Amino acid sequence: MEFTPTDHARIADAIHHAEARTSGEIVCVLARSSGEYGHVPALWSALFALAAPWPLMAMTELSAQRIFLIQCAIFVALLLVFSIEHFRMLLVPRAVQRARAHRAALEQFYTRGLSRTTERNGVLIYVSLAEHYARIIADDGVASKVGQDAWRKAIDALVSQIAEEHVAEGFVEAIALCADVLATHFPADDKTNHLPDRIYLV
Numbered sequence: 001m002e003f004t005p006t007d008h009a010r011i012a013d014a015i016h017h018a019e020a021r022t023s024g025e026i027v028c029v030l031a032r033s034s035g036e037y038g039h040v041p042a043l044w045s046a047l048f049a050l051a052a053p054w055p056l057m058a059m060t061e062l063s064a065q066r067i068f069l070i071q072c073a074i075f076v077a078l079l080l081v082f083s084i085e086h087f088r089m090l091l092v093p094r095a096v097q098r099a100r101a102h103r104a105a106l107e108q109f110y111t112r113g114l115s116r117t118t119e120r121n122g123v124l125i126y127v128s129l130a131e132h133y134a135r136i137i138a139d140d141g142v143a144s145k146v147g148q149d150a151w152r153k154a155i156d157a158l159v160s161q162i163a164e165e166h167v168a169e170g171f172v173e174a175i176a177l178c179a180d181v182l183a184t185h186f187p188a189d190d191k192t193n194h195l196p197d198r199i200y201l202v
Contacts, residue, residue, distance in 0.1 A: 003030070003201060007168035014172045015197040018179035023186045024121040024142065026178055027112045028171050028199040033085075033130035034104035040091050041082035049075035089130055101126075101133035108202070109137050113195055117141075121186045122195070125154070125174050127162065134158050136178065145185045153177050171199060 015026050049071050056067050082088055089097070105126040109115065114122030120141030127134045136151040154177035161170030 003167070003199075008199060010168055011171050011175070011199045012197045014175040018175050018182075019197070021179050021188055022121075022182035023119060023189045024123060024179075024182035025114065025117050025195045026123050026125065026175055026182075027114055027195055028125045028175070029105075029108045029112070029127070029202060030167065030171075030199055031101075031104060031108075031126070031128040031130075031202045034097075034101040034128040034133065037088055037092050037100075040088055041079050044082055044091050045075050045078040048078055085130065097131040098133060101128045101131040102135065104128060105133075105135045105137055108200070109139075112200065114139055117194065119186065121182065123178055123182065125158070125171065125178065127158065127167075127171075129162075134162070136174075142182070142185070146181055150181050151178065154181075 011028060015028070018026055052071050052074050053067050056062055056070065062070075082091060105124065105128075108126055109122075109124045112124065114124055114137075116122075117139065120139040122139045123142060124135075124137040126137065134155055136154060138146070138151070154174040157173040157177060158170040161167070161173060
């Protein structure tokens, strides 16, 4: 995925215009992945390699030394294959992926200062590409006035555009839809913009 300076500028401009309509703050984060999952290739490669000798011993007359060498070769070959991101992610249970992505989104919410707004009206738009995960997290001030369903249109627009590899367009649409929700409950005032109008790539 390539994110150009034009994409950065479009999203920054969308945030700027959105925040002109509301006292809320919007921050966008795009993650390539929410976790390394570094243990996964080694774990699955070891499981296959440990299972390999049994059929070889049952169906062949290979020596123990040759079976051991085949076992090592299987482990190394699978380790190389499973280390490729696409195959590695196929081995990670979906529940684990979602849990990792959700935790990463919460970490970004606090890291980017969204919990420190005066009216507790910050909103994070978070996307993690490897996990195919999109989430909007609203601070307590917003959550007390609107439910999670209020962000459904923004999430749907985001996911739809990203599926067609229009990542920047997805964020621009989601920002505008989030501003619609925020403007209803937190109309514009003379506030200072405390958080940068930009997207963070992590």
